[in-house]
Amino acid sequence: MSTATDKRKAPAGERVADWADGRLGIYSLAKANMRKIFPDHWSFMLGEVALYSFIIIILTGVYLTLFFHPSMNEVEYHGSYVPMQGVLMSEAYASTLDISFDVRGGLLIRQIHHWAALIFLAAMMVHMMRVFFTGAFRKPREINWLFGFLLFVLGMFTGFTGYSLPDDLLSGTGVRFMQGAILSVPVVGTYLSMFLFGGEFPGGDIVARFYSIHILLLPGIMLGLLVAHLILVFYHKHTQFAGPGRTNNNVVGMPLLPIYMAKAGGFFFLVFGVISVISAIASINPIWALGPYRPDQVSTGAQPDWYMGFSEGLIRVMPGWEINLWGHTLVLGVFIPLVIFPLVLATIAVYPFIESWVTGDKREHHILDRPRNAPTRTAFGVAWLTWYFVLLIGGGNDLWATHFHLSINSITWFVRIFFFAGPVLAFIITKRICMGLQRRDKDKVLHGRESGIIKRLPHGEFVEVHEPLTQEALHTLTAHQQYTPREIGPTVDENGVERKVSRTERLRARLSKAYYGKDNQVAKPTVEEYKEITSGHGHH
Amino acid sequence: MKKLSARRRHPLAAVVVLLLALAATGGLYAAFAPADKAQADETAQSLAIEEGKKLYTVGCASCHGTGGQGTSDGPSLIGVGSAAVDFQVGTGRMPAQQPGAQVPKKKNIYSQAEIDQLAAYISSLGPGPVTPTEKQYNPEGADIARGGDLFRTNCAQCHNFTGEGGALTHGKYAPNLEGVSPKHIYEAMQTGPQNMPSFPDTTMPEQEKRDIIAYIQTVNSGEAETPGGLSLGGLGPVSEGLFAWVFGLGALIATAIWVAAHTAKAKKS
The missing domain is CATH 1.10.760.10 (Cytochrome c-like domain)
Structure with a gap:
């Protein structure tokens, strides 16, 4: 039966879309989300770098699973790498050699996989620091901050298990390191080790177990967290820096389709390209040069990948203390670093909750802070980074020693001292710098920009001409809101009845003063100040 | 025999026995000892030792002592052998420039012939490992x-x-x-x-x-193959991590800045 509508048939694309809409409801989805706005700033793309490198890792990882044998059966190597011929090794190591030398494109894919992993972790860390220093973790994004943090920690362990899979001498040393840490746990350490390795170290199971953890368990959880992370980004909408027309209630930027999608899609290929070029230029983890793992062999300069470097630093600088009691040994030299290891990570993870408790602020924040306008937070972040970096120095102390002609003992002592002193110094210095920058901003608002033009006045005096800022610039410099410190208030009311003030309340008031007291932030210029100065009483 | 036994307690008897014993050992030694070769030996070996000793006196004696016996500044060289001399002097480590944690490798200023002479002198002081062929x-x-x-x-x-x-x-x-x-x-x-x-x-x-x-x-030599590309010093994860941060993430951040700077703008017309 033909009707009039059949003559003007809809284009093919529209018909496909209609078909899909009837089954998936894509029209309402698209209507709600296609015009979603994303603000433009390069630092908002750091998370994208992490996301894309994660995708690249999954793609290359799938290829590698096609050729890798997660088995510790001993075989004699007869592949094409001459210096290893006839050497006994595990099947895992032999298959990694085959991937590197006999599988087409294998070495490049392996290197992309590994370089992308290093960059993935680095990008996550930088992304996390961007969120931290701009205060993007504040309400309503605290949970997403934790999701991101969990992704970073899981990424560390996924990386560690992957690094251990080839069963080479370097990674085997790392696994031994981990086993040592497990053994140091009082009471249950030996049981945990036997359970994990299926008997004595190294046993015949660990590669297969790490394999399922590396390709299935951890990436599976990460994928779930990642989706949740992105859904929350969509749901909360993106944060933006202060500027004219930008408020806590709007988002100024480009729509998801087509502009943002095109940029993001293009950026994916750029990230893929950069990582591929690096992988084609620079070798990473050349396991053929390291040899197969044997518990009786070890090499100097055995370090984990960078994201585990701080744990290496902890163990390297810790004095080898131990306590012997009733025939049992408590190896503090290993156990204390094992306890500090999660503490280092947790310190940065819990910070948002400490800050929100101190401020008592329950409002939503969608406008980002400039780091200088939150001096205590910025100083805390820099202190943490200093702590982390000092430990990284400790992890590579031998290379610092050989390359800078220093004594490894002096470096170790430097790290021991700066483990405590470094963060304190960094905190004080950063806070001073932030305060200085706040004063600079205030000066710019009130007196304008130094123009570099020197003028001689009729009576001979030289002055520099200051140009007033534009209204937009004035707005941007003064848009941040400043907290006033929390006061406990009078503890005795007018009737002379004493009010009980809890210890936590006192602590909160003291912390609040440390954050927002007169000496800890520069009051931003008021409208009166601005008017008085710009009312035209000569120069300034 | 009676005469002999009667005088066996004579005060000089012990002296006589001692003299006889000394004469016997001395005579036996003279009879069986190898001939002394040291005198007037003009072989190449001894010339090398002679020259080596001169070089030693100039370059080494201040720390190792005039006869290689060692001082508080340098160990004894008796019994170190020619291989040790060939290594230490051949790689420029000796003579040392200054005391320190370790004597570094540096430019060698001796010719191989001079090193051989030094080695000959040192090995003449006592047996030790010989320079390999x-x-x-x-x-x-x-x-x-x-x-x-x-x-x-x-x-x-x-x-x-x-x-x-x-x-x-x-x-x-x-x-x-x-x-x-x-x-x-x-x-x-x-x-x-x-x-x-x-x-x-x-x-x-x-x-x-x-x-x-x-x-x-x-x-690990000039001809060593690095199938994966730049070896980054062959130092493992530390240099790899540094490379990933500086060049990997550095390039990606530069790219991000470039992308963010090229945003779509409303048409001006």
Whole structure:
């Protein structure tokens, strides 16, 4: 039966879309989300770098699973790498050699996989620091901050298990390191080790177990967290820096389709390209040069990948203390670093909750802070980074020693001292710098920009001409809101009845003063100040 | 015999017996001792020792003593052998420039002939490891894979997987093995210079030393292949991490800035 509508048939694309809409409801989805706005700033793309490198890792990882044998059966190597011929090794190591030398494109894919992993972790860390220093973790994004943090920690362990899979001498040393840490746990350490390795170290199971953890368990959880992370980004909408027309209630930027999608899609290929070029230029983890793992062999300069470097630093600088009691040994030299290891990570993870408790602020924040306008937070972040970096120095102390002609003992002592002193110094210095920058901003608002033009006045005096800022610039410099410190208030009311003030309340008031007291932030210029100065009483 | 036994308690009897015994031992020694060759020997060996001693007096005696007996500034050289001299002087480590945690490798200022003369003098002081011949250290035809295994078992603890070197305590270090000649590697294993333990032929036979030399030449020399691209110093994850941060993430951030700077703008018209 033909009707009039059949003559003007809809284009093919529209018909496909209609078909899909009837089954998936894509029209309402698209209507709600296609015009979603994303603000433009390069630092908002750091998370994208992490996301894309994660995708690249999954793609290359799938290829590698096609050729890798997660088995510790001993075989004699007869592949094409001459210096290893006839050497006994595990099947895992032999298959990694085959991937590197006999599988087409294998070495490049392996290197992309590994370089992308290093960059993935680095990008996550930088992304996390961007969120931290701009205060993007504040309400309503605290949970997403934790999701991101969990992704970073899981990424560390996924990386560690992957690094251990080839069963080479370097990674085997790392696994031994981990086993040592497990053994140091009082009471249950030996049981945990036997359970994990299926008997004595190294046993015949660990590669297969790490394999399922590396390709299935951890990436599976990460994928779930990642989706949740992105859904929350969509749901909360993106944060933006202060500027004219930008408020806590709007988002100024480009729509998801087509502009943002095109940029993001293009950026994916750029990230893929950069990582591929690096992988084609620079070798990473050349396991053929390291040899197969044997518990009786070890090499100097055995370090984990960078994201585990701080744990290496902890163990390297810790004095080898131990306590012997009733025939049992408590190896503090290993156990204390094992306890500090999660503490280092947790310190940065819990910070948002400490800050929100101190401020008592329950409002939503969608406008980002400039780091200088939150001096205590910025100083805390820099202190943490200093702590982390000092430990990284400790992890590579031998290379610092050989390359800078220093004594490894002096470096170790430097790290021991700066483990405590470094963060304190960094905190004080950063806070001073932030305060200085706040004063600079205030000066710019009130007196304008130094123009570099020197003028001689009729009576001979030289002055520099200051140009007033534009209204937009004035707005941007003064848009941040400043907290006033929390006061406990009078503890005795007018009737002379004493009010009980809890210890936590006192602590909160003291912390609040440390954050927002007169000496800890520069009051931003008021409208009166601005008017008085710009009312035209000569120069300034 | 009666006369003899009657005088056996004479006060001088003991002296007579002593003289007789001395004469007997002296006579026997003179009869059986090898002839003295030292006199008027004008062979090449002794000339080398003579010349070596002169060089020694100029370059070495201030620390090692006038007769190689050692002083508070330098160890005794008696019994170190010619191999030790050939290594220490041949790699420029000796004569040392200054005291310190470790004497570094530097430019060698002696000719091979002079080094041989010094070695001849030092080995004349006492027997020790002898400078190897080319047949001993030439790595041609050696088993590289076995050398790698031996290297990882005996050397990698200090010299790193492929002999890139590593740190020891208090500013001491195991040097990078790139560019060290097979002879010097062999001698180092034989004599154990500075902090290195020695691996005499009794614990590590000649063939194994050759295997190790062949391995080092394959993985850490100018001709060493790096199938993956730049080796980044062969130092492992530390240099890789630094590279990933500086060049990897650095390039990506630069790209991000570039992308963000090229945003779509409303048409001006």
